[in-house]
Amino acid sequence: MARDLQRVQDGAPSLPTLADVAAMAGVSRQTVSNALNNPSLLRADTLERVQAAITHLGYTPNRAARNLRTKSSRLIGLRLTPFVEDAANATIDRFVHALVQATRQAGYHVLLFDGEDAADPSSGYDDLVRSTAVDAFVVTDTFKGSPQAAYLEDGGVPFVAFGRPWTPAALHPWVDVDGAAGTSAATAHLLAKGHTRVGWIGWRKDSPIGEDRRAGWSRTMHGHGLPTTGLASRVEDCVASGYEAAGVLLDEAAPTAFVCASDTLATGVLRKLGERGLVPGRDVAVTGFDDSPFAQLLPGGLTSVRQPVEEVALQVVDRLGKLLAHREVFGSGTLLEPHLVVRGSS
Amino acid sequence: MARDLQRVQDGAPSLPTLADVAAMAGVSRQTVSNALNNPSLLRADTLERVQAAITHLGYTPNRAARNLRTKSSRLIGLRLTPFVEDAANATIDRFVHALVQATRQAGYHVLLFDGEDAADPSSGYDDLVRSTAVDAFVVTDTFKGSPQAAYLEDGGVPFVAFGRPWTPAALHPWVDVDGAAGTSAATAHLLAKGHTRVGWIGWRKDSPIGEDRRAGWSRTMHGHGLPTTGLASRVEDCVASGYEAAGVLLDEAAPTAFVCASDTLATGVLRKLGERGLVPGRDVAVTGFDDSPFAQLLPGGLTSVRQPVEEVALQVVDRLGKLLAHREVFGSGTLLEPHLVVRGSS
């Protein structure tokens, strides 16, 4: 109620400042500042008096002034990659939500910006950090050779990556999900169900993430003494490719199960199975990757590997905090385990 | 290159300031400021000299200082509602992407924050605006009786809503999508295909959005002289409810097509059809709402109403700009037309 008084006349709301609080509490500005930032420095009764004045006036510290003085904004920048309406986007969106939650707990907020053109890695990043608009970045798209990771490292811009650095030289903090462990779990699950001819449908060889996920499948197959020759296919990440690859593999290698590098590819496989009158989970098993809404909503459901984005977000923010405090967290990466969500398709 | 010189010694990068530029260009600070904010005030040769100094030093205005002085942050707050993994979320996420793009063009950025608990509408909003962290808000969840819309209006906080105010008293700027027009288009599409018994599966009566969408269906049916009695069902927005409602309607009213208030409900309907051996689009037609990834990925595809979130975002930002400039845009709302994406299910 008291705070609403500030708004009676519009146009010049003129919020209470630290000086107002100081005057009311009968202390200096610095003491009020300490009450907010280092309460332990104050005597108990002084602290109480200041706090009373703060609540009575409805005082809230002015962000801009604080930022100017401390040279930090408590804002984390996140570049939103252009929207592609498929399964892959679902994981990013889940991550954004998780990141917002995680940053809040750490007293930060998330600033979204747009990668104008992907060609210029500096686009956006540079201005934001130089104008002290954000303290650091979370970088999500390190996979495509990640020009911006290198750029940011050069520029001395603090950031943490969601995704391993696939170039050996890089030594920034990162958090990632162990894709191989995910596909390995999927493969093991299928083997436990009695399958022996498990096919792989993944991405082209130039994708390190794709190769990582593929390794989980082949490793597990070999671990069980099973061959993989002729059972793998590497294609574009789209429904049509999954559809075609499934057809080819079914004809040439007769697998009884498919492990896919993405839900998108799995969708294509399911489409092919439907066309041939094969029932997923009964005749041929299928697993996807990312646990997209599609996997969940599909009749019967699609077994899929779910990335622990909430945990990723927490770890990212943790690294970020350390980075901004000590300014030295180089080379520390964490690999998190995804888990398999088993549904009707397997 | 020149700008990198600032970073040679880490720890105290000490970016160039306006004063540095002024010194180099041989003018006063204010002139540099004008060069950035009101170039027309400068003589051509002066402007050129200043700009040369700016680029040479790699100067970027300090955001915090500017914010402090101008009492604005050029940041727009958006509260991210808790993540629910279904079709409805897809539209919000699309909107977030669109909003980021639209705000960039207007020179703004998006600040994400988290609605700690939905019970307290003030949570988050108040602090952010009082601390001058954001200039205004975009409010997305006005549908649930929207306590925060009223709260923000009371507090004099500038905001624009994505969604109509469903309480008549409210008079804030808003942009929304005409749900009735969407379902009307879906219904008309089905009628054109020769259907006459078109069922409706929507949300409970307490949802204004749901009633709006329902009106589009009933209006169109009546407009063609067709009855709606016994053809409608109002349930929770989940797959199971759609599934059950479809079963009941099929038994009791024998519709040959369903218009659904959401892709989620449509998913339930499709599931029921599959169970009964009915082929969507051949035996019974189905349309959804929101054009979620699921609708797109489903084998055959689900006909669905797609909201023009890109256009919504542009309009929202436009309103926002006017609001922050003139401080008077009351009562101005815009209703945008969605469009029907026809796929195999109809």
Add this chain to the structure above:
DNA sequence: GCGTACCGTTGGAACGTTCCACCGGGCGCG
């Protein structure tokens, strides 16, 4: 010739916070 107006530019002040040097006083200790 003089007053007036405008143009381009200037220097000081202000925004609201935190950093920094310092201060009085009480206490322990030699």
Add this chain to the structure above:
DNA sequence: CGCGCCCGGTGGAACGTTCCAACGGTACGC
């Protein structure tokens, strides 16, 4: 008693920008 120290607190300065009042100079109208 005198010294040093820590505690709780103070006031001035600084962060980097824009606002504001005012400047000299030129052009114009009378």
